[in-house]
Amino acid sequence: MQKEIAICWLRRDLRLTDHTALYHALKSGHPVLLLFIFDTNILLPLQNKKDARVTFIYQTLQDMNLELQSQGSSLLVKYGTPEQVFSQLTQQYLVKGVYTNHDYEPSARQRDEQIKEQLQQQNIPLHAYKDQVIFEKNEVIKDNGTPYTVFTPYYRKWQTTLSPFFLKPYPVEKYWDNLLKTDPLPFPSITDLGFEKSDLHFPSAQFEERLDQYESRRDYPADDATTRIGMHLRFGTVSIRAAVRTGLEQQAHKWVSELAWREFYMMILWHFPRTVNTSFKLPYDNINWRNNEAEFAAWCAGETGYPLVDAGMKQMNQTGFMHNRVRMVVASFLTKHLLIDWRWGEAYFAEKLLDYEMASNIGGWQWACGCGNDAAPYFRVFNPELQAKKFDPQNTYIHRWAPAYKQQKHVQPIVEHAFARERILKVFKAALDRG
Structure with a gap:
């Protein structure tokens, strides 16, 4: 006979305390099985098989599993599409409800709508919460x-x-007794997922x-x-x-x-889900970007000849993190000094940043470019040299991440600031006049 359970579907909520969906699942009256799906729709397009974010998720799930096992339960970790996984689980268990937390990205909303419809065909409700x-x-x-x-x-x-x-906080701990009691469930290795362990350092949660x-x-x-x-x-x-x-x-x-x-x-x-691909201020999509691939490669590598820009890019390439102010400077430099489409930079950040979050990344890039809501005006062009003098006056940050500047072995600037500023003002103004 199938066991009646509730499923708490974890996604961007990898903790066992103060957890909205888990709290409601545990209060549902059915034993709760915690589920995480390594979604192949997300994993397969990732080019870097040592993506540190996969390692972080994997290690966090291992820690959660140990804590669940101390409560006589276990975490179910699956690899595949959510559609496949829920199809299997609804055959294996009598699922009385699936509990999860909202995700606001357009592809996630589409995924959740598909799963909701799939579950409804078996009269299984999908309960989603703000978390x-x-x-x-x-x-x-x-x-x-x-x-x-x-x-x-x-x-x-x-x-x-x-x-x-x-x-x-949601007092999840009060209801631990309602977890599904199981022997330890199979836990895939990271290589089973097609990835290797990353050696990048992860920041402490103690903020x-x-x-x-x-x-x-x-x-x-x-x-x-x-x-x-x-x-x-x-x-x-x-x-x-x-x-x-x-x-x-x-x-x-x-x-x-x-x-x-x-x-x-x-x-x-x-x-405004269209802002994933289009400027919030639509006239900015008329900009005649130069999109010089050699200059983009120099920016990616931190070889622009602008010390603060290069230090920021090298910090991100090596650690998966870049200081917040420097993010503004490098984004402004790409879009305004080099006249390269903000979407190119946004995609590069999405690949490299450990803390990549679509809404903030798109918002930040459109802000720096001038094409977003509440953005810096297009004629505000950060001067990377003045920013360095003001915020890194001893060149401490620059010398740490771009030591070529200390050794006087750096490349020459790929564009002159005053020239770049004049160029962008003309190009942006022409685009806005057409808009």
């Missing part, structure tokens, strides 16, 4: 019911809407002690004063409710506003 943001979709909108497209008024409304209710430094030193890349929480929010190893709660307790107001920027961009992606 990776404080406010989602239409929860922070203008009084007339339309979405905000400028951050400052959005953030004001975000702050006034916020109350302790939205920050309360609390870095908040004081963040408020005063976040713009200075040599200080390494950011919290590195991005990767943990991306994969849900830290609860956003815990993060905001801690930020408010420590009066880290600037940091909390950055968490709200993340939600702003997720809201924009939800309401």
